[in-house]
Amino acid sequence: MSRAFETLGVELADAVATITLNRPDRLNAFTRQMHAELxxxxxxxxxxxxxxxxxxLVLTGAGRAFCAGQDLGDRQSGPAGAPPDLGASIEENYKPLVLALRALELPVIAAVNGVAAGAGASIALACDLVIAGRSASFIQSFAKLGLVPDTGGSWILPRLVGPARAMGLALLGERLSAEQAAEWGLIWSCVDDGELQPVVRELAMRLAAGPTCGYARTKQSLWASSTNDLDTQLDLERDFMRELGRSDDYREGVAAFIEKRAARFTGR
Structure with missing residues (x-):
């Protein structure tokens, strides 16, 4: 975690990695370089x-924005000035990013410190927990460009807020405040701007000290429930419980409960 990047800030402390999107002059909009570095x-x-x-892992943005989505000036035109292939951009960059975040076998927290628009909103919502500062907002800006919510947005939104609200957000492209997002269940919580980083830091350290394998299987089972039927989900729970019952963290959790002390999990 010590390598230097031009478009990201990366830190590691107390088993918490923090990745900061770092193009504040462009509201941390994505470029091909940022995707590669991420x-x-x-x-x-x-x-x-x-x-x-x-x-x-904590994912956040530098300056006054979390991420404004795609930097439109960074998109390449096709041959002889033909329109860019937006599908290629999804396939090469945004799809792998969402899947990579979902596949991480540890908790991922989005600390939304300002506007999260377009793909930036979708990336935040692809994280396991989303904490937003009170001045932050979420905008499904795709409709204003004649596009559809991408980066998993069309899949995530209706599952978080229901089809009616998802449709309104997608078609109207209106700014949704962090407070409203929390009330709708789009995000975990909204806190005062000055408290965002301390709150996220405390939460991340708490999760980093927890049963990491159990957290990984928990997030995997909850995401899988969106497409599994009950029988398949019960089988998945069985398999995960069998695996986790053999873990060091489970033995430590039981011992701590019996001995009436705080558990000392190792994440194994």
């Missing part, structure tokens, strides 16, 4: 999880 940073996080040095 893939490398997430690979480092995965490697750190395997070593046991990373047990939680």
């Amino acid at each position: 893939r490398e940073a997430l690979a480092d996080v995965r490697a750190g999880r395997e070593r046991g040095t990373v047990r939680a």
Whole structure:
């Protein structure tokens, strides 16, 4: 986690990795370089999880925005000035990013410190927990460009807020405040701007000290429930419980409960 990036800030402390989207002059909008660097940073996080040095991840933005989505000036035109292939951009960059965030076997927290628009909103909502500052907002800006919610937005939105609200957000492209997002269940919580980083830091450290394997299987089982039928989901729960029942963390959790003390989980 020590490598330097041009479009990201990366830190590791107390088993918490923090990745900061760092193009504040462009509201942290995505470029091909940022995508490439983020893939490398997430690979480092995965490697750190395997070593046991990373047990939680925070994703946030520098300056006054979380992420404004795609930097439209960075998109390449096709041959002879033909329109850009937006599908290629999804396939090469945004789809792998969402799947990589979902596949991380540790808790992922989005600390939304300002506007999260377009793909930026979708990336935040693809994280496991979303904490937003009170001045933050979420905008499904795709309709204003004649596009559809991408980066998983069309899948995530109706599952979080229901089809009626998802349709309104997608078609109207109106700004949704952090407070309203919390009331609707789109995000976990909204806090005062000055409290965002301390609250997220405390939560991330709490999760990093917890039963990491159990957290990983919990997030996997909840995401899988969106498409599994009950019988399949019950089988998945059985398989995960069998695996976790053999873990060091389960033995430690039982011992701590019996001995009436705080558990000392190792994430194994």
